[in-house]
Amino acid sequence: MVETDIRTQRIGDILVNKNLITRDQLNETLDIQKETGEKLGDILVRKDFVNDKTLVDLLSFQRGYDRIDLSKIQDTIDESVSNLISKDFALKRKVFLFKLVSGMLHVAMTDPRDINVIDEIRLLTGYNVKPFITTQKDIDDLINLHSSDEYNLKEVQEIMKDADLTISEKYEEDTVEKNPLVKLANQIILKAISLRASDVHIEPQEKSCTIRFRVDGVLQKIKDVPKTVQRLLISRYKIMGGLDITENRLPQDGRGSIRFQSRAIDLRFAS
Known part of the structure; x- marks a missing residue:
């Protein structure tokens, strides 16, 4: 008797051979697939012919995908x-x-x-x-x-328009970024550079988050942003500095860079 490697079989045949679905259910699914163009697995789950977790486990094994729960x-x-x-x-x-x-x-x-x-x-x-x-x-x-809903993203977009954080048009080429959260993080740094600030402080408050710049040795309050943006902003800077975004207790130091007027500006991050 010759055994066929499961990895070379079609997913529908594997399910039938393992008695997870019947041959009639597979044929019905294939007929629907011809009409709708849907993926076989999507139809099987939608028709309750097979459990979604069972299907994912099988696909992971058959095709060598990494599985995540x-x-x-x-x-x-x-x-x-x-x-x-x-x-x-x-x-x-x-x-x-x-x-x-x-x-x-x-x-x-x-x-x-x-x-x-x-x-x-x-x-x-x-x-x-x-x-x-x-x-x-x-x-x-x-x-x-x-994931942030539309309301939170609108908040971020409004913050970027605020006079305290807007930057000159000549710097806008350095903020080419579609994601508003990433763009806000970059914009804050570019604003600080344009003001010749030596430090940027992101300070969590009880009901908001305060952004401060150190200019000429003096720490100045620039803007309070909503609490909903705080964690996203801090975590983004951790990513930029190569820090562990899951570590909130121990101090960390990291380095990164950002483009400003066609040159790379070195940054140091500390949390």
């Missing part, structure tokens, strides 16, 4: 990572950004083979992507828990 790590998610892309983009592309490790962005996806989506994320964030497979439900749940 988002429900087990939801308490360690840092929202500055998940919000490197917009909530709308995450929902449409069925992705969730859950970790940044040594410049590599870990992304949960329903289809890790989707090179187009991976390229889009890389272009939007500036980071290389390591894809992981997970269920659509887990992705939706984590997006709703950790």
